[in-house]
Amino acid sequence: MEKGITSRAEDFSQWYNDIVMRAELADYSPVKGCMVIRPYGYAIWENIQRLLDKRIKDAGHQNAYFPLFIPESFLRKEADHVEGFAPECAVVTHGGGKKLEENLYVRPTSETIMYAMYAKWIRSWRDLPMLINQWANVVRWEMRTRLFLRTTEFLWQEGHTAHATAEEAEEETLKMLGIYKEFAENVLAIPVYDGVKSDAEKFAGALRTYTIEAMMQDRKALQLGTSHSLGQNFAKAFDVKFQSKEGTLEYVWQTSWGVSTRLIGAVVMAHGDDKGLILPPRVAPIGVVIVPIFKDEASRAKVLAVAKQCKEAIGDAATVHIDDREQYTPGWKFNDWELKGVPLRMEIGPRDVEKQQVVLVRRDEGKKEIVAQSAMKGRVLELLDETQRGLFERCKKFRDDNTLDVDDLREFAAKMESPGIFARSHWCGSADCEAAVKDQTKATIRCIPFGSNEEKGKCILCGKESNRRVIFARSY
Ligand SMILES: [Zn+2]
Structure with a gap:
């Protein structure tokens, strides 16, 4: 293409990079493995944050902030945890020009630093449950990086809760996974499979890890979010105890759960096309772009006046941007906003002003329609709704069409x-x-899905008895 975007069919991975760079979502930074999230990409993250934060708070959690640095001894307290994370950590050995007495790890996740505080704050059953969330950056040293999907530093939220009983902790773990699923499907318009991870794929230090998994357009899986049932592993390591109603001293039961800026990569790969991004209206920084079309100064004033009226009429119901840049042609602007994935375009020219109409074009389908200005607002909101639903349906059909029962290893x-x-x-x-x-096919178990029926069968590899199917895929 003239805009220098590789087609998906030609090279999906290059297409992804082209879109992220050309749509100005992110850029490579001078620091190897780290990315810069540009304003347009960050605006998507802000929408994700705002909408998810409300859900997290509505479910009873409060936000707090803990240190970026974690003493080495903390990380070492939970054996599986340190084994899982230490190799990918950045370590601070010097501060203020002196060698530190104890190395500090730049947080790869915050279980240890947070639970050291929980041990101090939690005394009795009255202090439970403790429901805290943190929005932060974390660092995991990556050898091979991809913008948004895998970078050395990324942004996320991590929820960490402590409960009196195993049942309550389990309920919390599943509740948060449910919130992630609802968010992915209703806000990002990405259908997901929810289920539990196999032991090999679970979080380092967890009893069980639950996950939501989505299919990208190259038919690979992307893990969108995880929720961990930590049991009492960390409570024992950090001595997080409470006095029960009965007066006995007990360890708390814990959970942790998170999603990251990887969700932006998911939106790109789930919905985009060869012209660029396609953003679901609920996370799009701009919902409607108005492109005024004029030839001379007289028509310019008239067209812009109507554009402003339309923007005002829509008000807070959608985010509207009027592209009145004079140095670009309308055609150039159409391409630019298609690249940026704005869900709806409104064109207003001198003839539309005369006829008291506007032209509306949906980004995902490219269909044009002419609407009377009096009916404009209602139709704009309908089209945004239809786009949101349409993206989800299209994505779901693609996933379902490419999810197959397979019983033969060669196939x-x-x-x-x-x-x-x-x-x-x-x-x-x-x-x-x-x-x-995994060795033979590069496919891993993405999850043991919830709600799958018991079914007698034979293991795809060894042929031994199995009583249910699991989902295998290659993944990011
Ligand atoms: Zn087997």
Whole structure:
């Protein structure tokens, strides 16, 4: 294409990079592995934050902030946790020109620093549940990075809760996964499979990890969010105890859960096309762009006046931007806003002014329609709604069409290679079989899905008995 965007069919990965760069979502930074989130990309993140933060607070959590630095001894207190995270940590050895007595790790996640404080704050059952969320940056040293999907530093939210009983903690873990699923589907317009991770794929230090998994347009899986049932592992390591109603001293039961700026990458890969981004109206920084069309000064004034009236009429119901830049032609602007994925374009020219009408064009379908100015606001809001739903439906159909029951390993391997699928296959539960499948096909178990029926079958690898199918895919 003239705009220098590789087509998805030609090279999906290059297409993704082209879109992220050209739509000005992010850029490579002078620091290897770290990205700069540009204003347009950050505006999407702000919308994600605002809408998710409300859900987190409505579910009873409060926001707080904990230190970026974690003493090495903290990380070492939970054996699985340090083993999982230490190799990918950045470590501070010097401060103020002197070698530190104890190394400080730049947080890869905040369980340890937060639970050291929980141990101080939690005394009795009256202090429970403790429901805290943090919006922060974290650092995980990555060798191979991709904008938004895998960078050394990224932004996220991490919720950390403590409860009196195992049942309450489990309920919280599942409740938060449910909120992530609702958010992914209703706000980002991305359908997800929810379920539990296999032991090999779970969080370092957790009893169980629950996940939501989405299919991107290259048929690979992207993990959008996880929620961990931590049991008492960290409570024991950090001595987080409370006095129960009965007067006994007990360890708390904990959960943690998070989503990150990776969600922006998901929106790009789930919805975009060869012309650029397609943003779901609920997270789009601009919902409607008005492109005025005029030839001379007289028509310019008239057209701009109507554009302003339309923007005012829409008011707070959608974010409207009037593109009155004079140095660009309307055609150039159309392309530019298509690249940026604005869900709805309104064109107003001298003839539209005369006829008291506007032209509306949906980004996802490209269909034009002429609407009387008197009916404009209602129709704009309808089209935004239809776009939001349409994106979800299109994405869901694509995923469902590419989620297949596969019972033969050779067929499984071939389809994973091309065109790529989510395979619902039997698995006996053995970590060896799981590792062998990954070795042979690069596919991993994305989740053991909720709500899947018990079904007798044979493990895709070893042929031993299995009583349910799990979802395998190649993933980001
Ligand atoms: Zn097996």
